[in-house]
Amino acid sequence: MSAIPLIENKSYDQPSLFEPLNLLREARRQKKLADGTVPPLCVLDPDGDLAGYLQHSGRASSNPHWACYHTQLLDFHLNGSSWGIVPYAVGAPFAVLVAEELFAAGCRLLVSVTSAGQIASLRKPPFFILIERALRDEGASYHYVPPARYAHLRPEFAATLPPMLTRVSSPLEVGAVWTTDAPFRETQSAIDAAKAENLLAVEMEAAGLYALAEAKHLAIVCFAHVTNQMGMVSGDFEKGAHNGAEACLDLLAAVSGWWQSIHYDK
Numbered sequence: 001m002s003a004i005p006l007i008e009n010k011s012y013d014q015p016s017l018f019e020p021l022n023l024l025r026e027a028r029r030q031k032k033l034a035d036g037t038v039p040p041l042c043v044l045d046p047d048g049d050l051a052g053y054l055q056h057s058g059r060a061s062s063n064p065h066w067a068c069y070h071t072q073l074l075d076f077h078l079n080g081s082s083w084g085i086v087p088y089a090v091g092a093p094f095a096v097l098v099a100e101e102l103f104a105a106g107c108r109l110l111v112s113v114t115s116a117g118q119i120a121s122l123r124k125p126p127f128f129i130l131i132e133r134a135l136r137d138e139g140a141s142y143h144y145v146p147p148a149r150y151a152h153l154r155p156e157f158a159a160t161l162p163p164m165l166t167r168v169s170s171p172l173e174v175g176a177v178w179t180t181d182a183p184f185r186e187t188q189s190a191i192d193a194a195k196a197e198n199l200l201a202v203e204m205e206a207a208g209l210y211a212l213a214e215a216k217h218l219a220i221v222c223f224a225h226v227t228n229q230m231g232m233v234s235g236d237f238e239k240g241a242h243n244g245a246e247a248c249l250d251l252l253a254a255v256s257g258w259w260q261s262i263h264y265d266k
Contacts, residue, residue, distance in 0.1 A: 006142050012215070020104040027067035036065030037106030038073060039082040041259065043252060044095055044112040046205065048087035053245035060085065068101050070094075078249060081256045092140035092179060092208025099212055099220065109219045109259050112209055113248050115237075116177065116201035116224035117186070119194050126239050127171035128251060129224040131206045132158055135178040135199060140208030144215035150176070151210035157221060164258035170247045175200045177224050179207035201226050221255065 002008050028035070045051045054060035054076050063084060066073035074085050084107070089098045099110055118125055133150040136142070141151050152158075162174055178199045180186065186202060194202065206222040213220040225244060228237045240247060 006139055007147055010143060010146070012144075012146055020100040023069075024067045024101060024104060027069050031067060033065060033067050038063060038066060038102060039075060039084040040106065040108040041081055041256060042073075042084040042086070042102050042107045042110050044089050044098065044110065044114070044205070045085050045087045045248075046090045046095070046112075046114045047243075049239065049243040050113070050245045050248045051085050051087035053242055054085065066105065068098065071098055073102075079253045079256055081260070083252070083256075089205075091181065091204045092138040092206075095205040096140045096144075096208045096212050099209060099218075103216075103218055109221070109255075110209070111252060111255055112205055112220070112222040113225055113251065114203045114205050114222070115227045115239075116203040117183075118201055118226050118229050119178070119191060120198070120200045122173055122200065123171055125229070126225060126227045126244060126247070127173065128168070128247075129177065129200055129226060130162060130165065130172065130174045131177050131203075131210075131222040131224055132174055133176045134203075134206035134210055134222070135176070135194070135197070136207040136211070138179045138181040138204070138207050141179075141211030144208075144211040151179075151207040151214065153210060153221065154213060154219070157219075160262055161221065161255070161258050164261065165251075165254050167257075168251050168254050170250065172251075173200060177206060178202045180204060200224075223251065 060074040060076040063073040063075045071086050076083050086098055089095045133152045136151055165172055176199050178194045201224045203224045209220050209222055227239050
């Protein structure tokens with residue numbers, strides 16, 4: 001036995017007994033919801049700023065078929081594509097739980113846009129990072145794929161997506177981040193180690209989501225929205241106009257165009 005239960009008894013080649021479809025079936029029965037699907041394109045919005053903006057501007061409505069016990073799914077349209085958005089799924093375990101349910105309910109591409117703390121001094125926040133790989137300093141990823149230092153964006157996505165993002169109006173970088181479960185334990189030594197490893201930012205979901213994508217061959221793309229320097233400067237955590245919502249929509253529009261161009265399904 002290991003001193004670390006997290007990496008014991010994972011049996012990566014065995015199927016799960018508790019499937020998201022089972023949970024959704026029972027939730028739909030209890031809530032008396034009609035059968036139906038979610039939009040093919042979905043976004044996780046941990047801060048909830050984009051979802052709030054869409055609601056307050058009358059551009060989003062509640063999805064009548066979403067049977068998750070823990071979250072609300074909103075439908076909206078962007079550049080001719082149907083999207084769903086789930087706010088407040090913070091942290092890898094919660095994000096992965098919701099992602100599993102979204103794909104079981106009909107999602108084909110999931111995009112995560114999460115706030116992140118700056119590590120490398122590339123530019124002044126806010127800006128975006130397309131996450132190519134994420135340091136697995138969290139727990140969820142180890143339930144899906146064997147231990148390794150990083151979880152990765154699917155190689156075919158890493159090859160085809162960046163050229164489509166040149167049209168995004170906000171500053172955007174491509175690189176690696178650190179995924180943590182404990183943002184209030186980001187010590188100086190940990191940050192120094194992250195800098196030495198050329199990690200650009202710290203966030204809470206990407207490693208778990210990329211591990212899920214690898215294990216189940218799903219289409220997941222993660223962005224870090226670098227909005228802060230971990231509160232160590234005055235006036236931190238500013239996202240820009242409309243709390244960064246329009247910048248996020250501009251980013252999602254580019255992703256939608258990429259998805260349509262590769263005709264990727266599943």
